[in-house]
Every structure is written in structure tokens, then in C-alpha cells.
Amino acid sequence: MEFAGQTAIVTGVARGFGRAIVRRLARGGARVVAGDINLPGAEETVALVKQDGGDAIAFHLDVSSAQSVQGMVDLALQKYDNRVDILVNNAGIWKLLPTEEISEEEWDRIVNVNLRGPFLTCRAVFPIMKKQGRGHIVNIASVAARNGGTFAGAHYVASKGGVLALTKKLGKDLGKYGIVVNGVNPGPSLTDMTADWPRSVIEGVIKNTPLGRMAEPEDIADAVAFLASDAARFISGETIEVNGGITCD
Amino acid sequence: MEFAGQTAIVTGVARGFGRAIVRRLARGGARVVAGDINLPGAEETVALVKQDGGEATAVHLDVSSAQSVQAMVDLALQKYDNRVDILVNNAGIQILKPIEETTDEEWDRVIGVNMKGPFLTCRAVIPVMRKQGRGHIVNIASVGARNGGTYAGVHYIASKGGVLALTKKLGKELGQYGIVVNGVNPGPSLTDMMADWPRPIIDSIIKNTPLGRMAEPEDIADAVAFLASDAARLISGETIEVNGGLVCD
Numbered sequence: 001m002e003f004a005g006q007t008a009i010v011t012g013v014a015r016g017f018g019r020a021i022v023r024r025l026a027r028g029g030a031r032v033v034a035g036d037i038n039l040p041g042a043e044e045t046v047a048l049v050k051q052d053g054g055d056a057i058a059f060h061l062d063v064s065s066a067q068s069v070q071g072m073v074d075l076a077l078q079k080y081d082n083r084v085d086i087l088v089n090n091a092g093i094w095k096l097l098p099t100e101e102i103s104e105e106e107w108d109r110i111v112n113v114n115l116r117g118p119f120l121t122c123r124a125v126f127p128i129m130k131k132q133g134r135g136h137i138v139n140i141a142s143v144a145a146r147n148g149g150t151f152a153g154a155h156y157v158a159s160k161g162g163v164l165a166l167t168k169k170l171g172k173d174l175g176k177y178g179i180v181v182n183g184v185n186p187g188p189s190l191t192d193m194t195a196d197w198p199r200s201v202i203e204g205v206i207k208n209t210p211l212g213r214m215a216e217p218e219d220i221a222d223a224v225a226f227l228a229s230d231a232a233r234f235i236s237g238e239t240i241e242v243n244g245g246i247t248c249d
Numbered sequence: 250m251e252f253a254g255q256t257a258i259v260t261g262v263a264r265g266f267g268r269a270i271v272r273r274l275a276r277g278g279a280r281v282v283a284g285d286i287n288l289p290g291a292e293e294t295v296a297l298v299k300q301d302g303g304e305a306t307a308v309h310l311d312v313s314s315a316q317s318v319q320a321m322v323d324l325a326l327q328k329y330d331n332r333v334d335i336l337v338n339n340a341g342i343q344i345l346k347p348i349e350e351t352t353d354e355e356w357d358r359v360i361g362v363n364m365k366g367p368f369l370t371c372r373a374v375i376p377v378m379r380k381q382g383r384g385h386i387v388n389i390a391s392v393g394a395r396n397g398g399t400y401a402g403v404h405y406i407a408s409k410g411g412v413l414a415l416t417k418k419l420g421k422e423l424g425q426y427g428i429v430v431n432g433v434n435p436g437p438s439l440t441d442m443m444a445d446w447p448r449p450i451i452d453s454i455i456k457n458t459p460l461g462r463m464a465e466p467e468d469i470a471d472a473v474a475f476l477a478s479d480a481a482r483l484i485s486g487e488t489i490e491v492n493g494g495l496v497c498d
Contacts, residue, residue, distance in 0.1 A: 168497035175459025175494045187483070210424020215483055222480035231475060234436075234468035236459055237497030241487045245424045248417035248486030 014041025263290025
């Protein structure tokens with residue numbers, strides 16, 4: 001079991017990618033603190049982990065709040081051996097609007113969850129990982145950070161570009177403490193987040209994807225598990241594209 | 250065993266990265282055809298695989314010759330179940346020279362091995378993988394393809410840039426057949442290829458690498474194994490940097 005004895009924190013776990021990531025890490029033996037603003041959704045994910053024979057605990061998380069993030073990290077320390085080996089920043093929200101219709105409030109909300117969130121979680125786990133001399137951080141950004149997006153608002157795309165750069169910056173800064181920081185850029189996928197995309201957009205995406213399908217949550221979870229594992233010990237500042245070949249930047 | 254029942258071909262196996270890649274795939278259950286211009290070196294690698302309890306066959310390979318490449322592929326088909334699931338293009342040579350001292354012949358030789366080699370091996374295995382409806386190709390390029398290199402000749406750097414682009418092109422072209430094509434860009438490492446680097450260059454690389462060391466062959470082999478595995482099924486056209494955070498492009 002690649003993650004036996006390890007403690008993981010995953011954000012945005014009520015559905016889609018986050019749920020698959022929590023289940024994948026738990027199947028590898030990690031004990032997972034699973035945070036989401038949607039607590040019943042997080043609890044459903046934890047129930048699935050327990051069915052799989054794993055260990056996880058749900059936490060009501062507002063990832064844009066430093067206090068809420070600290071509460072989640074404290075829970076991980078207290079419940080699972082006073083350590084945090086893995087942090088996966090997956091929480092994200094999305095809204096499609098033309099730029100001229102994006103209000104400042106909407107801009108702030110999306111940037112706060114998608115970009116301030118990973119800053120807050122990384123800041124909170126850093127002292128622990130530093131003390132351990134070891135840690136793996138994985139940030140979920142988006143193919144949109146490279147190509148400007150297919151069907152997404154400017155706030156979403158900018159926030160994901162910020163995450164991509166944050167991964168490089170933290171990779172550079174934290175390597176000396178034995179902490180590796182990497183990312184996954186999922187391609188378009190049929191999660192709840194993209195469920196209301198028009199059929200014609202979806203068909204266009206599939207047609208332009210060399211592997212001929214959209215991403216499934218398990219595709220993303222397997223890439224996250226690689227980066228969270230010791231096999232990725234010499235990779236840092238890197239973001240892996242998991243998009244079926246649709247963008248090869 | 251992630252590669253049980255699978256046949257792999259690896260080029261450039263007599264030392265360093267290639268030797269570690271062959272051993273890693275064989276530990277995962279793959280049966281490996283291990284090609285190198287240095288046959289005694291390839292045979293040593295195979296002997297190590299057998300000590301590990303794995304299965305591999307050494308073959309004398311001039312990767313710049315279509316005929317030699319075809320013979321290697323034929324051997325794989327004949328010896329290991331008439332299939333090729335994994336191809337790892339690792340063979341490479343480097344000559345350190347200023348451009349004004351680089352001869353036409355040296356240019357052709359380095360490009361012939363480093364870039365024409367992967368073209369020839371891919372061309373030879375594609376019909377086999379197409380028939381299977383499945384295949385994983387992994388090309389070893391170099392961080393020099395992104396940053397122009399630290400201590401390498403112009404032919405080496407240009408050839409590795411070519412490999413990086415070839416990975417994207419083949420990722421796009423072969424996805425429709427269920428074939429994924431990816432790469433690994435190793436950072437500087439203390440393999441035999443770089444054994445004659447001056448000490449000040451090595452010290453400065455280590456100083457500038459956030460993780461504080463050079464790449465070990467096993468670091469590269471673990472990343473190759475991920476890309477060769479089913480966990481990378483929706484990744485294509487992508488090259489993963491394994492360089493300790495030295496270059497985050």
C-alpha cells in the first residue's frame with residue numbers, strides 16, 4: 001500500500017474529481033480528511049471510502065477562509081497521527097459569463113475559492129511538512145490555464161492560471177524542506193461542474209481529443225496518486241496534463 | 250503486477266536511465282526486449298533483471314538503422330507473445346562541443362541516434378499497437394529541450410527539442426488507435442553520459458535545484474513506469490519534467 005501510515009487532506013470532495021481522489025488515496029492506504037462546503041456530499045464520499053474498507057473523515061470547509069482551513073488541518077493532526085503527508089487542492093468553482101457581465105463580487109468569489117484556497121491550505125500545512133522533512137502537495141488547475149479554456153469565465157481561467165504559477169513558485173521555495181509541489185491539469189470532463197455545457201460544445205471537445213473522450217474522475221485521481229506517491233520524489237513545480245491529447249503545450 | 254502479460258521494448262539499456270527503466274518495468278511484470286549498441290552492457294542489464302526474478306532479452310541495436318530496429322521488434326513479437334505494449338525510447342548520445350567545432354558528421358550522428366531513432370522505433374511498433382488497439386510509448390528527451398541545456402552540444406539540444414515535438418505530434422496522430430505517447434524530461438544526472446562534467450558545473454546545478462540533488466536513474470524509471478501504465482490512460486502528448494524543480498516551464 002503506497003500510502004500506508006500517511007495522512008492526506010483533500011479539498012472539494014463532495015463530487016467528481018475530489019470524490020475519486022479521496023477514494024483513490026484511501027485505497028492506497030492513506031487516511032483522508034475530506035473537506036467541502038457541502039458537508040452532506042463530503043459525508044457521502046467518506047461513506048464510499050468506508051465501503052471500500054478505507055479510513056476518512058468529512059469536514060465542513062470554506063476553503064477561502066483561513067480559520068476554516070486551520071480547523072481542517074487541526075482535525076487531520078488530531079485524528080490521524082499528528083502528521084500531514086499529502087495535500088490535494090481540488091476545491092474549485094466555475095461560472096460561465098462573458099467578461100463584461102462578471103461582477104466584482106463574482107470575480108472575488110471564484111478567485112478566493114480557486115486561488116486563495118490553495119494559498120491558505122499550503123500555508124497551513126507547510127510548517128507540518130517542514131517539520132516532517134517530507135510532503136507532497138498536488139494542485140488541481142485546468143487545461144484552461146494553458147489554452148484560455150473552451151467554455152469558462154475569465155475569473156475561472158485566471159484563477160487556474162494563478163494555480164499553475166503557484167505550483168512552480170512553491171516547488172522552488174519548498175524543495176529545500178523535502179516538500180514537492182506539483183499539479184494536474186484536467187482536460188474537459190463530464191463532472192457536475194460541466195453538466196450544463198451545451199451538447200455541441202461537448203461534441204466539439206470529443207471530436208478534437210485524440211483519445212476520443214472526455215476525462216473521467218478516475219483518470220485524474222490516478223495522476224494525483226502518482227504525484228502524491230514516493231515515485232514522484234524528484235518531480236517538483238511540474239503540472240501534468242491529463243486531457244487525452246487535446247492540448248499539448 | 251501492473252505490467253503482467255505485457256511486452257516492452259526499451260532502447261539504450263546498457264547503463265544509467267535505460268538500465269533502471271528495464272529493471273523497473275520487469276519488476277512490474279513486463280517481459281522486456283532490451284536493445285543497445287553495447288551488447289555486453291545490455292546483457293549485464295538482462296542479468297540484473299534475472300537476478301530480480303524478471304524476464305528480459307538483450308539485443309544488439311543500432312537505433313539509427315531501420316533494419317536493426319525492425320529486427321528488435323521482430324524479436325519482441327517472436328519471443329514475447331506477438332505483442333508490444335510498451336516502447337521506451339531512451340537511447341541517446343551526447344557530444345559536448347561549441348557549435349563552430351561541431352562537424353556535419355557529428356551533427357548527423359547525434360540527430361540519427363537521438364531523434365531519427367525514436368522515429369524509426371515508433372514507425373516499427375505502430376502497426377503492432379494499432380492492431381492491439383492499445384499501446385504506451387514513452388520518449389526520453391531532456392530538460393535541455395526546454396531551457397537550451399546547461400552543458401551540452403547544439404546537436405544534442407536540437408535533437409531533444411525534436412523528440413519533445415515528436416511526442417506531441419504522435420500523441421495527436423495515434424490517439425485514435427488507443428495509443429498514448431508521452432515523454433520524460435530528465436534533469437541533469439550523474440550517469441556515465443555526464444560523468445566528465447566539471448565539478449563547478451555539477452555544484453552549481455545542485456545549488457540551483459530546489460530538491461538539492463541531481464536525478465538518479467530510479468527517479469526517471471519511476472516516472473516512465475507511471476506513463477507506461479494504465480494509470481496514464483488519458484495522458485497523451487505530455488512530457489513530465491523530472492528535475493527536482495530546477496526548471497519549471
